[in-house]
Amino acid sequence: MEMLTMDTVQSFIFSLVGAGLIWSVKRLYGSIDDLRRDNARIRELYQLKSDAVRDQEQIMAMLSEIKQSIERTNERVDRLIDGIGSR
Structure with a gap:
């Protein structure tokens, strides 16, 4: 069985960190898209x-x-009523 070398451990750690960063960036872009739709x-x-x-x-x-x-209209109605009342 082969022992883990330092290069293998570093590659594994960098892969995990890279995957975490990619996941974070995807979430950020998703949030930005949600905010644009809300706006x-x-x-x-x-x-x-x-x-x-x-x-x-x-x-x-x-x-x-x-x-x-x-x-x-009120003035016209008033004039009509005054005219009819004076007859």
């Missing part, structure tokens, strides 16, 4: 602050137009 999903699900501000300004402008339209 993409967050961009799809959540709105940017600048987009939210723009949307809010558009909604406020539309509400202002609706308010003005209702005020004009």
